[in-house]
Amino acid sequence: MGPIANLRLHVFDADQGQVSFRGTNWLIPMLLALFTDIHANRQAFTACLEAAHARGAERLICLGDIVGYGADPEWAVDMVMDLVAKGAIAVRGNHDNAIGAPSDSMNDDAQAAVDWTRGQLSAEQKRFLAGLPILREEDNRLYVHSEASDPERWRYVRDTSDAARSMLATELQITFCGHIHRPGLYSMSSAAKMTSFVPTAGIAVQLLAGRRWLAVLGAVGQPRDGDPAASFAMFDTVSREITYLRVPYDVETAAARIRASGLPRWLADRLLIGR
Amino acid sequence: MRPGAVIDGFTVGERVHRGGMATLWSVTHPGIDVPLLMKVPLTSEGEDPAAIVSFEMEQMILPRLSGPHVPACFGSGDFERQAYVAMERIPGQTLYKRLDDLPLPYEAARAIAGKIASALASLHRQNVIHHDIKPSSIMFRERGEAAVLIDFGLSHHNHLPDLLQEEFRLPYGTAPYMAPERLLGIRDDPRSDLFSLGVLLYFFTTGVRPFGETESLRGMRRRLWRDPYPPRRLRADYPPWLQEIVLRCLEIDPAARYPTAAQLAFDLAHPEKVKLTSRSQRLTRDPLGTVWRRRFNLGAVAPQPKSNVAAQLAASPIVAVALDPSHGSEVLNDAIRVTAEQVLSTSPSARLACVNVLKLNLLSIDRTLDEQGQNKHVDRLVALQHWARPFRLDESRLTVHVLEAIDPASAILEFATANLVDHIIIGARQSSMRRSLLGSVSAKVASEAPCTVTVVRPSRLELQATAGASDGAAITPPGLF
Numbered sequence: 001m002g003p004i005a006n007l008r009l010h011v012f013d014a015d016q017g018q019v020s021f022r023g024t025n026w027l028i029p030m031l032l033a034l035f036t037d038i039h040a041n042r043q044a045f046t047a048c049l050e051a052a053h054a055r056g057a058e059r060l061i062c063l064g065d066i067v068g069y070g071a072d073p074e075w076a077v078d079m080v081m082d083l084v085a086k087g088a089i090a091v092r093g094n095h096d097n098a099i100g101a102p103s104d105s106m107n108d109d110a111q112a113a114v115d116w117t118r119g120q121l122s123a124e125q126k127r128f129l130a131g132l133p134i135l136r137e138e139d140n141r142l143y144v145h146s147e148a149s150d151p152e153r154w155r156y157v158r159d160t161s162d163a164a165r166s167m168l169a170t171e172l173q174i175t176f177c178g179h180i181h182r183p184g185l186y187s188m189s190s191a192a193k194m195t196s197f198v199p200t201a202g203i204a205v206q207l208l209a210g211r212r213w214l215a216v217l218g219a220v221g222q223p224r225d226g227d228p229a230a231s232f233a234m235f236d237t238v239s240r241e242i243t244y245l246r247v248p249y250d251v252e253t254a255a256a257r258i259r260a261s262g263l264p265r266w267l268a269d270r271l272l273i274g275r
Numbered sequence: 276m277r278p279g280a281v282i283d284g285f286t287v288g289e290r291v292h293r294g295g296m297a298t299l300w301s302v303t304h305p306g307i308d309v310p311l312l313m314k315v316p317l318t319s320e321g322e323d324p325a326a327i328v329s330f331e332m333e334q335m336i337l338p339r340l341s342g343p344h345v346p347a348c349f350g351s352g353d354f355e356r357q358a359y360v361a362m363e364r365i366p367g368q369t370l371y372k373r374l375d376d377l378p379l380p381y382e383a384a385r386a387i388a389g390k391i392a393s394a395l396a397s398l399h400r401q402n403v404i405h406h407d408i409k410p411s412s413i414m415f416r417e418r419g420e421a422a423v424l425i426d427f428g429l430s431h432h433n434h435l436p437d438l439l440q441e442e443f444r445l446p447y448g449t450a451p452y453m454a455p456e457r458l459l460g461i462r463d464d465p466r467s468d469l470f471s472l473g474v475l476l477y478f479f480t481t482g483v484r485p486f487g488e489t490e491s492l493r494g495m496r497r498r499l500w501r502d503p504y505p506p507r508r509l510r511a512d513y514p515p516w517l518q519e520i521v522l523r524c525l526e527i528d529p530a531a532r533y534p535t536a537a538q539l540a541f542d543l544a545h546p547e548k549v550k551l552t553s554r555s556q557r558l559t560r561d562p563l564g565t566v567w568r569r570r571f572n573l574g575a576v577a578p579q580p581k582s583n584v585a586a587q588l589a590a591s592p593i594v595a596v597a598l599d600p601s602h603g604s605e606v607l608n609d610a611i612r613v614t615a616e617q618v619l620s621t622s623p624s625a626r627l628a629c630v631n632v633l634k635l636n637l638l639s640i641d642r643t644l645d646e647q648g649q650n651k652h653v654d655r656l657v658a659l660q661h662w663a664r665p666f667r668l669d670e671s672r673l674t675v676h677v678l679e680a681i682d683p684a685s686a687i688l689e690f691a692t693a694n695l696v697d698h699i700i701i702g703a704r705q706s707s708m709r710r711s712l713l714g715s716v717s718a719k720v721a722s723e724a725p726c727t728v729t730v731v732r733p734s735r736l737e738l739q740a741t742a743g744a745s746d747g748a749a750i751t752p753p754g755l756f
Contacts, residue, residue: 185436191324197436205435208331210354 029238031056034217036063036145036178036232038080039095040070040117041221041271042257044230045079047249048220055234055245063178063217064093064145066129068110069267070221071257073117077125092132093145093179094154100130105154109264116263139237140173147214148175156180160194163214174207175214176235182225183218183233183244187211204241215242221254228274276300276315282357283350285313296326296428302361307349310364318358325447327354328438329428334360335435336427340401343421344394365423370410370475378482381514385543388476388520390415390422392540395472396695398424399465399536402433402584406462408471409452431462433584445492451484455499455527458492463582466529469539473524473532480517481509485525499527500569505557515555516546522554527569534591534624537695541593541626541674544694550671591624592697597687597720598631599702600658607702608662610733615700618729619666627668629659629675630690632683652677684719692725699724703732 033052038045052060066080067073084090098106098114099121106114118126134151135144146154147166156179157163163186166175185197189211199205207213218231225231229246236242255268276298280287288301291312302313316330317323337348337360347363370387373379379387391413398405405412406429414423429448431437439447439462446457454470461467477485485503489495506521507513520542526532533539542549549555560566596615598608619625633651659675666673680686691699701717721728 187436187438189328189438195436195438195440200434203434206335208334208353210327210331210358211438 030236031058032061032235032237033057033059034061034063034143034176034215034233034235035220036217037065037093037181037219037221038062038067038070038076039065039219039221040067040073040076041230041254042070042072042075043250043254044221044247045076047247048230048232049079051245051247052232052234057234060088061143061176062088062090063143063176064091064132065095065178065219066090066093067099067117067121068093068095069113069258069263070254071261071263073120074122074125077121077128081125081128089136089138089143090132091136091143091145092129092134096129096132097152099126109267112264113267116261137172142170142172142175144175144177146179147177154179157184157186157214157216160186160196163196163216164188164192164194167212167214173209173212175212176217176233177214178217178219180216180224181219181222182216183231184216185242185244186214186216188213199242199244201244201246204236204239204243207240207242209240218244218246222271223274224270226274228272276357282313282359283352285311285350285359285361287313296323296329301364304349304361309347310366311349312346312362312364314360314362316358318354325428325439329447330358330360331438332430333427334358336403336430336432337362339432340398340403340427342397342401343416343419344397344423346423346425365414365425366417367414369425370413373479374410377479378510379479381480381517384476384479385517385546387422387479388472389540389543390420391424391472391475392469392536392543393695394422394424395465395468395536396540399468399584399588403427404431404433404463404465404584405468405471406430406457407448407452408468408475409449410475433463433582437462450490450495451478451486451488453495454529456529458496458499463584464529465536465584465587466532466534469524469532469536470526470529472536472539473521476517477503477506477521477525480513480521481506483509499573500566502527502561502566504560505554507556508558514546515551516542516549518557519549519551519555520546522557535588537588537593537697538591538624538626541628541694545674545676548674550669552671590622591626592618592622593626593628593695594618594622594698594700595628595630595687595691595694595696597699597701597716598629598659598662600631600655600662604702606733607731611700611702611731612662612665614729614731616666618698618700619668624672626672627663627666627674628690628694628696629663629673630687631655631659631675631677632686633677633679634683635679635681652679684716684723687716687720688723688725697726699726699728701728701730703730 035048060083062080066076080090094103095114099118135142142148144151147157147162149165149169155162157166157177158180167188183199185199185205187195215233217233218225220230220232223229223231227246228251229248232245234243234245251271255271258268259265276287278287278289285302285304288303290298290300292299297314297316300313300315302311304311317326334351338351346365349361351360352358405424407426412424412426414425416423429439446453448457452471452474454467456464457467474485486498503525506518524532524539594615596611598611600608619627633655655677656675663673678686678690687699699720701720703717704715717730721730
C-alpha cells in the first residue's frame, strides 16, 4: 500500500496528561483528513489518501458512501476496513446502507450500481458496511453522511434552511457531512443568522469559535460541481482551520473500469465532466 | 479588560479609544518591538449586534493581509475566552483630522487620493474589498508616506465566508460613502471602494459631500439613479482632469468606473495625461429623462454571477511597453507590437503605457543641449504615439511617456514600481557588441522588475537569413524563391 500504510496515527499519551493549547485544553490537537462519497473509485481515493498523507494527516474520517457507482467496491471496502482497524472513523452512507437494506428511493442508475455491487462484496465486507454507525461524535465535532436532524432519511443540505435544520439538531459546534457531492460551508451566529459559502480550494478558513458550522464536503469519487478533480478536506483541531482541497486523478482509468464492468455508461461519462 | 492584565502574553496598557463597536487598548509584548494596539469588540447587552460579526470578519481577514498598506497583525483571541485582535499601532491621526481644513488645495487632495488608490490596489490584489473607505479609516506611515487602511470589520474577502452577507437586511457601512450597488446587496465588486474614494476626493476638494449626509435608506437609495452636482458647479476653477477622475469614480454603474484601483492611481499620478471626456466640462447633473430611466428600470438589472476579484483585476492590467523608436529598431518594434497585441486581446480593460527612455549624458547638462533635449523629447512622444496607433485604443487606455535618465533599466523599473505596472514588454537588443559593452537593459529589467516581464526577440534565424541575403551569400535554398 506504499505511503498510505505509513499514516501516522495519533495516540493519546497518558503520561503527558491533557494536552493544553489556546482555550482548547480538553482537545487532543490533531490534523484530520475527511473523505466522503468515495463511491468505489479506487483512482480518486488513492490520490486523495496520498495528498492527505503528504499534508501530514494524523487521523482519517470517512463520511460514508464507500461503495456505489464505481467499479472497485471490494478494494474500497477493504481499504476503509484497514484504515478503521488503524484508528480511522467511518460512518454509514445511503449506498452502504442499501447493500444490506434494499432501498426504493434510488434512481435507476444508482439502483443498478447497488445491485451490481452487492454481487461483488464478500459476506464480511457486507457485514462491515451494515455495522457502520450512522453518526459519530468526537470532541466538539459530529460526523454524519447526510445531515444531523434525521440522518437515516438521507436528506440533502442544499441551502441555508437545510443547514439550519441540521445545526439545530446537534449541540456540537461543527458538523461534517457529504452526500450532495458539492462542497459548501455554512455558519450560524449566536443569533441564529445563517451564512453560506462555496469554499475556494486550498484556502484555509478558520471555523470561528463564536458560531456553529456545517461543513459539507465534496465527493472523492464522483464530484458533481463541474470540476472532475477529487475532493476532500483537512481540518486542524487546534487552529480550527478547514481547507477544502481538489486532487486531480486518473479519471480515464476510473471511467474505463466502470464501462468494462457493465455498469450504466452515464456513471463513467459523468466522471469526466464532474456532473 | 483592565490595565495590567495579561492576555496571551500581551500586557494591557491604557485604553486609547472607544468606538461604537470596539475599544482600543495600548498593549506590549516582550517578543514584539513595534507599538501595539489591542482591539476588543463591545459584546455586552445593548451594544450594536453588528459589533460581533464585524469583529469576526476582522479576526478572519486581518491576519491574512500583508504589506505597508495595512497594520501588521500579531495575534487574535476568540469569544471562548477574550475576543481580541492584536495589531501594529500606526502613529499619527486618521484623515478625519483634516476635515476642518476642507476644501484642500487640488494638488494636496490629488496626492492623498493617489496614495489611497495605491493602498486599495494592494488590498484588492489580496482579494479583499474594504467597504468602509472614509477619512477615519485612512492613516499614513511616517516613513515612505504610504496610506494605511484600518478597520476591516465590514470588509469582504473573496475566498472566505462573508458573515455580513446574510446577517443584516440593511447594508452596513457609512452612508455618505456607500456605493450604490451596496444598496442592492452586492458585496463582491472591488469598484465599490473606488466609488467611496471618489466621494472622499469630491468632499476633500469641494468641502461638500456629493450625496449629503443622509442616513435613511430612502435617502441613500437616491444615488441609484441621481448623480451628484459636478464639482465645477461648486468651484469654477475646478481642474477638468480632476472632475474627470472624480465623476468617473462616482459613476452609478460600476462598469463605467475605473476598472481597477491601480488604473485610478495611474491617472492620479499623471493628471496631465488624463483623457478628458464630456465629464470633465459638465456643469449640470444628468437630465431628468436619464434619471427617470434609471429609477424605473432598477429591477431590470440582470442578476450578476458571483464575482471573482482576482479575475477582474487580471482582466484590467497596466501594461508598459518599453520602446526605442529610433531608426534601425523597426523589426524589433514590429515584433513588440505583435506581442503587445496578443496581451491586449486577452485583457479587455488593459491599459497601455508606452515608455521611452531618453538617455542623458552626464556631461551634457548645459543650456544649448537642454534645448536640443527638449526637441528630442517631443519627437520621441510623437514617435511613441505613431507606434501605438495600430492598436486603435481608446485614448483613456493609452498613455505615452518619455523618461529622462542616465540608466535606462533603472528608469523603466522605477516607472513600473511607481505606477503599479502588471506587465512589462521590452525588446532584446540585437547587437551583441552593444550589449556586451553597455550591459543588457532587458536582462536587468527582467531580473529586477516587480511584475511579469516579456522579453521580445525577433527570430534570430530570420535575421541571419536577411543578413545572409544582403551579404550575397546563398544560404537560402533557391527552391524557395
